Amino acid sequence: SQKIEQNSEALNIQEGKTATLTCNYTNYSPAYLQWYRQDPGRGPVFLLLIRENEKEKRKERLKVTFDTTLKQSLFHITASQPADSATYLCALGGGSNSGYALNFGKGTSLLVTP
Amino acid sequence: NAGVMQNPRHLVRRRGQEARLRCSPMKGHSHVYWYRQLPEEGLKFMVYLQKENIIDESGMPKERFSAEFPKEGPSILRIQQVVRGDSAAYFCASSVQGGQSEAFFGQGTRLTVV
Numbered sequence: 001s002q003k004i005e006q007n008s009e010a011l012n013i014q015e016g017k018t019a020t021l022t023c024n025y026t027n028y029s030p031a032y033l034q035w036y037r038q039d040p041g042r043g044p045v046f047l048l049l050i051r052e053n054e055k056e057k058r059k060e061r062l063k064v065t066f067d068t069t070l071k072q073s074l075f076h077i078t079a080s081q082p083a084d085s086a087t088y089l090c091a092l093g094g095g096s097n098s099g100y101a102l103n104f105g106k107g108t109s110l111l112v113t114p
Numbered sequence: 115n116a117g118v119m120q121n122p123r124h125l126v127r128r129r130g131q132e133a134r135l136r137c138s139p140m141k142g143h144s145h146v147y148w149y150r151q152l153p154e155e156g157l158k159f160m161v162y163l164q165k166e167n168i169i170d171e172s173g174m175p176k177e178r179f180s181a182e183f184p185k186e187g188p189s190i191l192r193i194q195q196v197v198r199g200d201s202a203a204y205f206c207a208s209s210v211q212g213g214q215s216e217a218f219f220g221q222g223t224r225l226t227v228v
Contacts, residue, residue, distance in 0.1 A: 004156070034216075034217075036219075041221075042221055042222075043118075043205050043207075043219035043220050043221045043222050044157070044205070044207075044219045045219070046216045046217060046218065046219075049216065089156070089157070091157075100147075100162040100169060100170045100212055101147075101159035101162065101170065101172070101173060102147075102149075102157075102159065102217065103159070104149075104156040104157040104158075105156055106154070106155060106156040107156065
């Protein structure tokens with residue numbers, strides 16, 4: 001069955017450093033991958049989408065890579081700020097065995113300390 | 115432009131009662147998705163609807179759960195004869211198109227079954 005893995009341990013980094021979050025998947029060939037941010041008690045907020053034929057996508061301080069050979073996506077936040085502290089979710093969609101659903105990982109909690 | 119509106123934000127039901135969760139998508143969005151999030155779990159897809167049609171309900175339990183998205187009015191997720199295991203956060207998302215387009219999530223309805 002499809003499996004999406006994100007680091008279950010929280011990531012603690014110092015303000016100004018680059019945060020790197022990992023999303024690995026197995027038994028799946030998604031057509032695209034999305035990253036969302038979720039704050040406690042709130043709904044997920046869309047950040048970036050990257051398609052299977054794209055290697056890298058950038059938006060302001062955010063960068064996403066997508067390696068379909070390794071079945072892995074990396075999500076980078078450069079010059080991190082305490083306001084970046086949240087849970088980050090990776091979600092995969094499309095592909096022959098996905099239907100219309102986004103399949104989410106459990107998320108990685110990021111804490112940026114001043 | 116208001117975002118995706120879900121109500122109620124919190125809902126408490128006794129075992130055996132019915133729960134009705136409402137979702138008004140963003141203006142101009144005709145695609146609605148429902149997801150369930152259990153504590154310490156990722157978001158799980160339940161159902162995907164377009165106006166008046168259920169497109170994919172592969173993630174929804176066969177019994178007690180139903181969803182609709184009428185021509186007029188909000189989308190409704192209905193859970194009959196609730197049990198303790200139904201306690202979770204239920205999120206609705208909407209998009210302009212299905213598939214790869216960005217999904218906008220509501221703030222969720224937190225259902226507690228006592």
